[in-house]
Amino acid sequence: MTERLAAEVVVVGGGPAGLAAASSAAEAGARTLLLDEAARPGGQIWRHRAEPPAAARAWVGRLARSGAAAVGGAAVVDAPRPHELLAEREGRPLRIAFDRLVLATGARELFLPFPGWTLPGVVGAGGAQALLKSGARFDGRRVVVAGSGPLLLAVAAALARDGSRVVGVFEQAPLRRLAAFAAFLLRHPGKILEGLGHAAGTAGVPYRTGAWVRAAEGEGHVERVVVTDGRHAWTWACDVLACGFGLVPNLELACLLGCETAADGLVLDEEQRTTVPDVFAAGELGGIGGVDHALVTGAIAGLGAAGRPVPPALARRRKRERSFAARLARTFSLRGELRGLAGKDTILCRCEDVPLGRIDPEGGARQAKLVTRAGMGPCQGRVCGPALSFLYGFEPGTVRPPLSPVDLTVLEDES
Amino acid sequence: MADRIRLTIDGRPVDAEAGTSVLAALWNADVRVARSSVSGEARGALCGMGICFECRVTIDGARHSRSCLETVRAGMEVRTRD
Numbered sequence A: 001m002t003e004r005l006a007a008e009v010v011v012v013g014g015g016p017a018g019l020a021a022a023s024s025a026a027e028a029g030a031r032t033l034l035l036d037e038a039a040r041p042g043g044q045i046w047r048h049r050a051e052p053p054a055a056a057r058a059w060v061g062r063l064a065r066s067g068a069a070a071v072g073g074a075a076v077v078d079a080p081r082p083h084e085l086l087a088e089r090e091g092r093p094l095r096i097a098f099d100r101l102v103l104a105t106g107a108r109e110l111f112l113p114f115p116g117w118t119l120p121g122v123v124g125a126g127g128a129q130a131l132l133k134s135g136a137r138f139d140g141r142r143v144v145v146a147g148s149g150p151l152l153l154a155v156a157a158a159l160a161r162d163g164s165r166v167v168g169v170f171e172q173a174p175l176r177r178l179a180a181f182a183a184f185l186l187r188h189p190g191k192i193l194e195g196l197g198h199a200a201g202t203a204g205v206p207y208r209t210g211a212w213v214r215a216a217e218g219e220g221h222v223e224r225v226v227v228t229d230g231r232h233a234w235t236w237a238c239d240v241l242a243c244g245f246g247l248v249p250n251l252e253l254a255c256l257l258g259c260e261t262a263a264d265g266l267v268l269d270e271e272q273r274t275t276v277p278d279v280f281a282a283g284e285l286g287g288i289g290g291v292d293h294a295l296v297t298g299a300i301a302g303l304g305a306a307g308r309p310v311p312p313a314l315a316r317r318r319k320r321e322r323s324f325a326a327r328l329a330r331t332f333s334l335r336g337e338l339r340g341l342a343g344k345d346t347i348l349c350r351c352e353d354v355p356l357g358r359i360d361p362e363g364g365a366r367q368a369k370l371v372t373r374a375g376m377g378p379c380q381g382r383v384c385g386p387a388l389s390f391l392y393g394f395e396p397g398t399v400r401p402p403l404s405p406v407d408l409t410v411l412e413d414e415s
Numbered sequence B: 001m002a003d004r005i006r007l008t009i010d011g012r013p014v015d016a017e018a019g020t021s022v023l024a025a026l027w028n029a030d031v032r033v034a035r036s037s038v039s040g041e042a043r044g045a046l047c048g049m050g051i052c053f054e055c056r057v058t059i060d061g062a063r064h065s066r067s068c069l070e071t072v073r074a075g076m077e078v079r080t081r082d
Helices: A016-027 A054-066 A125-133 A151-161 A175-187 A189-194 A196-202 A252-257 A290-305 A312-331 A336-340 A365-372 A384-392 A408-412 B022-028
Strands: A003-012 A032-035 A069-071 A074-081 A084-089 A092-103 A107-109 A142-147 A165-171 A207-209 A212-217 A224-228 A233-237 A240-244 A247-249 A279-281 A347-349 B004-009 B012-017 B056-059 B062-066 B077-079
Touching: A003 A016, A003 A069, A003 A084, A003 A290, A016 A032, A016 A054, A016 A092, A016 A290, A032 A092, A074 A252, A074 A408, A092 A252, A092 A290, A092 A408, A107 A125, A125 A142, A125 A151, A125 A240, A125 B022, A142 A151, A142 A212, A142 A224, A151 A165, A151 A240, A165 A233, A175 A312, A212 A240, A252 A279, A279 A290, A290 A312, A336 A384, A347 A384, A365 A384, B004 B022, B012 B022, B022 B056, B022 B077
Parallel strands: A003 A032, A003 A092, A032 A069, A092 A279, A142 A165, A142 A240, A165 A207, B004 B077
Antiparallel strands: A074 A084, A084 A092, A107 A247, A212 A224, A224 A233, B004 B012, B056 B062, B056 B077
16 A cells, blocks of 8 residues: 655755755766655746746756656655655655655745734735736736735736736835845846846836735725834725745754754755754755755755765855845844734634734743644644744744644554 | 636536636635634635645535645536535
8 A cells, every 4th residue: 555665865845956956966876756745846936837937947857857756746744764754645655765865845935913814815925926826817906915025026026917906015124124135136137137027027016115014904805904114004905915924944844853943944064964864955944045045055965965075166156045045034034013913812823713812922832732722723833833933932833743634544554 | 728627616617727726716716715714714825835724625525625736627516615
């Protein structure tokens, strides 16, 4: 019943970091297997319905030529013993043995609670982009884009191209920090294409810095949002609010394996090694850095997992991308006012409908879980956990298998 | 023009482009509410990428299916607020 696979190097995650890692490891001669939760590789950034972006095609082509095997639709749910993973694929268990592992599990959006954030029609900024990429149409709809990060402009541009009326883009970071970031981008043309290039599609769309959504309102679904700059407030009528506060790395599998974490991701050395022997990590897991950072750290991790040293050119590029990641984090760091948006009645845990007022700010993630069930629903705290880290400084709760809800027959196999 | 696929949402026939996610098909049919929360609130998609579980619907009898992760198939029966 249980399918078994084995490889010298197993890579988990098929986004840019995972594609670079698997290609590099296989090109270096290691027998390599790439596992991805999605049916097709590319990750969230290169997610596509019909025609993949050129960069994605190039990397998927390189992966195929590298000789690495790729298995899609496989969700890793446990690491039952050293050098072995358990995954679910089409409702059946799949065991994967590895000599070295590269984690490239990417990032998700950071959501923060505010009054009305549970109304239908309130989606993430990345959520709106994911919807677009999966075939949802926004034509004729009035959309407010808010939150923080370079993604906001990309999403606004994509929505505008689809014919939606982008009412406004509201970035919480203050203008002075964005101005410094823009000046940096002007000195680094490659990054302009990735970042500001998106702005071309948003000509005429109001872009306001130092402003954030205080509340979403409406009967049964979002009908308007209240935006503030801390002194004044404005109400905007809309059909959709696309709101996200940046990205947080998907650390669950790494934590299950026992990898040590720092403030912004995993503790990694210059060869992308985690603190656990034979386990490497790449991309957003080492701190949010975007696609270039993912590609270079993926290549380094893949080579390392194949037993190769880091070429000096890659080491230099890594250093550059790490400093860009640090600059991103500084530019878009979240303002304290965002901690005061949710009231005591505002839902914090959307799975179990736990209001924020029931959480003891002096407690911790574990206590919150035991006392209120916050974080015990199907998302396993993936939404409210990072929110509580920001709001109250909670350390992430302990990770237990299965990493995502799974058919019991998959786990029974473990005995 | 991409192929059209006929499915039903709460018994109502809906056409969607092949390759569309079930969530996108709901969205395009102006169905924003996927489920009722444990306290009875109407909820719809948040993350769009399989993380938040807010877009759960019943697909061909399979409850708690994340509509953002499923692709439309001909004859598919989708039920919301189950």
